[in-house]
Amino acid sequence: MTSDQDRFKQDLSALDAEFIRVLEDLIDALIANGTLRLTDLPPQALEKLARRKRARERLQGALNLISDDDVIL
Template sequence: MSALDADFIRVLEDLIDALLANGTLRLTDLPPQALDKLNQRKQARRRMRNSLDLIDDDEELL
């Protein structure tokens, strides 16, 4: 069940990003607690993505 929950949360985050991108939703529309949680999750994903980026983009593969 927790894997389904995590997938659903990611869908909601993507939906929020899409609504923000097309102007349907503004960051100021979100309650401060929701905005904080959204920012924390984005930062965690960014850190994880950076830690998994093992190959420099400028390096060629052998």
């Protein structure tokens, strides 16, 4: 495979990851305003959303270097 093809695949993967985040935010917004209910989604979609949310929460917790109780001067 050429380096151009490798670069294209990397770019596409990065765009896919960004787009997935947009879709997650859209689903959250639709649920928040009552347009969509979690029960409207198939069980497989619910499980995938839940796994991604848990993974993001774990990552966010790992990156939280300063707790909310710490005072910054």
